[in-house]
Structures are given as structure tokens and as C-alpha cells.
Amino acid sequence: MRTLPTLAVIGAALLTTSANALVLWNQMGGPTTGAVNSQAYGPPNTAFDNQAADDFVVPAGSTWTVKRVRVRGQYGSGPGPATSENVFFYTDAGGLPGTLVNQCLNLAGTPFGPPGNFIVPLGTSCWTTLPGGASGTRYWVSVQINMPKSPNGQWLWSNHSSVNGNPPAWQNPGNAFGFCPTWAIESSCFSTAFGDHRFRLEGN
Numbered sequence: 001m002r003t004l005p006t007l008a009v010i011g012a013a014l015l016t017t018s019a020n021a022l023v024l025w026n027q028m029g030g031p032t033t034g035a036v037n038s039q040a041y042g043p044p045n046t047a048f049d050n051q052a053a054d055d056f057v058v059p060a061g062s063t064w065t066v067k068r069v070r071v072r073g074q075y076g077s078g079p080g081p082a083t084s085e086n087v088f089f090y091t092d093a094g095g096l097p098g099t100l101v102n103q104c105l106n107l108a109g110t111p112f113g114p115p116g117n118f119i120v121p122l123g124t125s126c127w128t129t130l131p132g133g134a135s136g137t138r139y140w141v142s143v144q145i146n147m148p149k150s151p152n153g154q155w156l157w158s159n160h161s162s163v164n165g166n167p168p169a170w171q172n173p174g175n176a177f178g179f180c181p182t183w184a185i186e187s188s189c190f191s192t193a194f195g196d197h198r199f200r201l202e203g204n
């Protein structure tokens with residue numbers, strides 16, 4: 001497996017979670033040992049900022065309003081904690097993230113379970129409406145942790161044991177790692193086969 005140089009390294013559902021939120025998409029299960037960095041390091045390491053992303057499908061005839069995202073992850077090369085979280089939604093472009101639909105920055109997620117897991121409310125100003133259209137529509141979500149490398153370390157988004165839809169994607173726009181400066185299939189960046197990322201979308 002290719003390591004990160006310098007910095008070292010299913011399915012739709014409608015289940016009630018609270019009075020005003022449903023589980024829209026759930027792939028939190030299927031734990032594996034795989035996990036991939038998805039982090040904004042900030043100065044002086046902004047060139048290392050990177051994102052992982054995974055796809056999901058809004059069914060035909062449905063319109064989802066995503067209000068909250070849950071993710072499973074872990075800390076590496078340091079104890080954490082995360083400063084805050086960023087959540088991005090994209091259209092699909094031939095099996096990779098395409099046009100940015102919405103971005104929700106500097107969110108205050110709530111840790112749950114082992115360190116590195118978060119429940120991230122988007123806040124009413126960033127609730128994201130995603131139409132399924134006549135035949136269903138594929139989108140991508142990216143969760144990125146804001147956290148400095150020193151002394152906090154890295155955050156790694158846990159991988160699922162299988163792939164539902166397209167394989168996950170990864171990018172490092174600053175190209176400090178020396179590979180995948182634009183969106184690419186995750187396994188092509190890290191020379192190993194990964195399953196999906198573990199996340200859940202909630203809303204109505």
C-alpha cells in the first residue's frame with residue numbers, strides 16, 4: 001500500500017432516527033482495517049490538504065434534504081482531536097465527483113463511539129436538497145476534517161468491506177503527496193483496492 005509521504009500516515013433506507021430526521025442512506029457497517037486520509041491541515045501544510053469522497057443515489061421521484069452526516073474514522077500519527085469538519089456534495093461525472101452542489105465548512109461535529117467517529121449536523125443554512133429526478137440521481141459526499149498535523153496527527157476515513165455503486169475517490173489539489181492532484185479512483189492513488197467509505201446521511 002502506498003503511504004502518504006512526509007506526513008505518514010449500504011444502501012438507501014428510511015428509518016426514523018429522531019422526530020425530524022430519517023436515515024436516507026446508510027453504509028456505516030462492514031468494518032475493515034482500511035482507512036484513507038481526508039483532511040485540511042492548514043498552514044504551513046495546506047499543500048497536503050486532501051479529500052476522500054463516496055457516492056450514493058437519490059431514488060427516482062424522491063427529493064432528499066440532507067441535514068446531518070455520520071462518519072466512522074480514526075486518528076493516526078497523533079491523538080487528534082479534530083478542530084472541525086467540512087462536508088461537500090457533488091454531482092456525478094462519469095464515476096467521479098463532478099460539479100460542487102454545496103459545501104458546509106467549519107462544522108461542529110459531535111464525537112461518538114471510538115475516537116474519530118463524528119455526527120456532523122449541517123445547520124439549517126446548509127441543509128442540502130438533492131432531487132432524484134425521473135430515474136434516480138447519483139451524487140457524491142466528501143467529509144474532510146480540519147486538523148493540524150502537529151501535534152494532532154491525521155484523520156483517516158474508515159473504509160467499508162465492499163463497494164456499492166462506484167469505488168471511492170480521492171484528491172490532493174496541492175499535489176504535495178505527488179499523486180492524484182485531481183479526483184481519481186482511490187485504489188489508483190494508493191495502489192490497493194479499497195471498499196466504500198463508512199457514512200450515513202440523515203434528513204428527510
